[in-house]
Amino acid sequence: MKIVEILDQIETAFPTCHTIAFADLSTKMVLCTSSSTDVRQEDLDKLCTTMTTALDGKIASLASAEPTVEAMVFGTENVTVYLRDGDELADGLCCVCSTDVDFGALMSSAREALSQIAAQP
Amino acid sequence: MxxxxxxxxxxxxxxxxxxxxxxxxxxxxxxxxxxxxxxxxxxxxxxxxxxxxxxxxxxxxxxxxxxxxxxxxxxxxxxxxxxxxxxxxxxxxxxxxxxxxxxxxxxxxxxxxxxxxxxxxxxxxxxxxxxxxxKKLSPMDHFVASAQPTLLAWLVFCDGDLSHKYGETDPLAKLEEVFGASSDDIIEELTQILQGSTEPACLILDASPVADSKVLVSKIENELLIAFVGADHATSIASHWYALQN
Structure with a gap:
């Protein structure tokens, strides 16, 4: 299955999830997206920078010497989930959803999707 | 009757x-x-x-x-x-x-x-x-009170100064040791993660110096919360957070 199809599966399962992005955290580049709205490249770049800050920033480094694999941000309008594959540390997945998303189910699906992507040859 | x-x-x-x-x-x-x-x-x-x-x-x-x-x-x-x-x-x-x-x-x-x-x-x-x-309780007071059963220990900073702390002895000591002197840096990084937004926000990291816990960082107005939350309570925190926001 192509990466975009894996991302689309999340979007289909969670209609209130409006942006899903797969990124290379080592180069801070978004490699693939699935989005119900038009997302500008500069917004994707910001999203990727934010993802690396959340997963590799000072708070994460204080929290643990091991790489942080999950971060979630609850805002006033969105829930944003950042995931990193535990083996392929450069593989990152980000989901931006509205606040009524089934948070527990989203986390499970996002973890599964990242595993599928990391398992790709 | x-x-x-x-x-x-x-x-x-x-x-x-x-x-x-x-x-x-x-x-x-x-x-x-x-x-x-x-x-x-x-x-x-x-x-x-x-x-x-x-x-x-x-x-x-x-x-x-x-x-x-x-x-x-x-x-x-x-x-x-x-x-x-x-x-x-x-x-x-x-x-x-x-x-x-x-x-x-x-x-x-x-x-x-x-x-x-x-x-x-x-x-x-x-x-x-x-x-x-x-005396009006702050929005952070309300969030801490509602989330309290899931929190192992916490520090609250108001305008950069520690205003109160709570928790079991060991987690609280660890929290102060690891994060106590970094509240300004944490606020700055949280603002970066929020892309400059000053809206209330709550960050949970699946990493912690204390076993079976996650690190929670939240800012509401001029208050910053740094806490250890039970490892299985992220969903519960989300519920408390959005119940208060609504």
Whole structure:
């Protein structure tokens, strides 16, 4: 299955999830997206920078010497989930959803999707 | 049913509509403020209820209250002096008082005089009508109170200064050791993660120096919360967060 199809599966399962992005955290580049709205490249770049800050920033480094694999941000309008594959540390997945998303189910699906992507040859 | 009975029945129904078993912040401030908040809480309790008070230092006191009287306390039925010292011990060194109200299985004995809150207030030189009760709790106070059962330890900073802390000894010591001196950096990084937004936000990281926990960082207005939350409670935190936002 192509990466975009894996991302689309999340979007289909969670209609209130409006942006899903797969990124290379080592180069801070978004490699693939699935989005119900038009997302500008500069917004994707910001999203990727934010993802690396959340997963590799000072708070994460204080929290643990091991790489942080999950971060979630609850805002006033969105829930944003950042995931990193535990083996392929450069593989990152980000989901931006509205606040009524089934948070527990989203986390499970996002973890599964990242595993599928990391398992790709 | 008499008019009187209907009134009491309605009060009972209203009380049942309140969230059950959720600690609520009664008061923040000095020991005197907490003592006043405790007596005012009792003064406003008409129905028979067990009030479980606790503080940010970990002390606790449970009393059965009815019609503005303490009818059963930790000290027994008549231990007025003991009750006074129990209240003193409860608030000693604390700056936040919480309460959880429980219904009792049996109604209060109308012949049991108990200890009237007015007598306690007089003894402690507390004015029960003191407007201190109107002191506004901050949105962070409300979030911490609602999320408290899931938090192992926490620090709250207000305008960069530590305003209160709470938790079991070991996690709290670890929290202070790891994050205590970094509140400014944490605020700055959280603002970056929020792409400059000043809206309230809560970040949870699946990483922690304490086993079976996650790190939670939240900012609301001028307050910053840094906490360890139980590893399985991210969904619960999300619920508390959005319940407050709504």
């Amino acid at each position: 008499t008019k009187h009975a209907r009134f009491w029945n309605a009060l009972d129904l209203l009380a049942d509509a309140a969230p059950a078993n959720m600690p609520r912040v009664v008061m923040t401030g000095s020991e005197d403020d907490l003592r006043t908040g405790l007596l005012q809480e009792i003064d406003q309790t008409i129905l028979t209820r067990i009030l479980s008070f606790s503080t940010n230092t970990g002390t606790a006191l449970e009393v059965t209250v009815s019609s503005r009287r303490i009818i059963e306390g930790a000290s027994g039925k008549d231990g007025f002096e003991t009750l006074v010292s129990e209240i003193g011990y409860l608030v000693e060194g604390a700056d936040t008082l919480f309460v959880v109200a429980h219904r009792t299985a049996h109604a209060a004995d109308p012949t049991e005089p108990g200890v009237a809150v007015s007598r306690l207030a007089e003894h402690m030189s507390i004015d029960l009508s003191d407007p201190i009760r109107a």
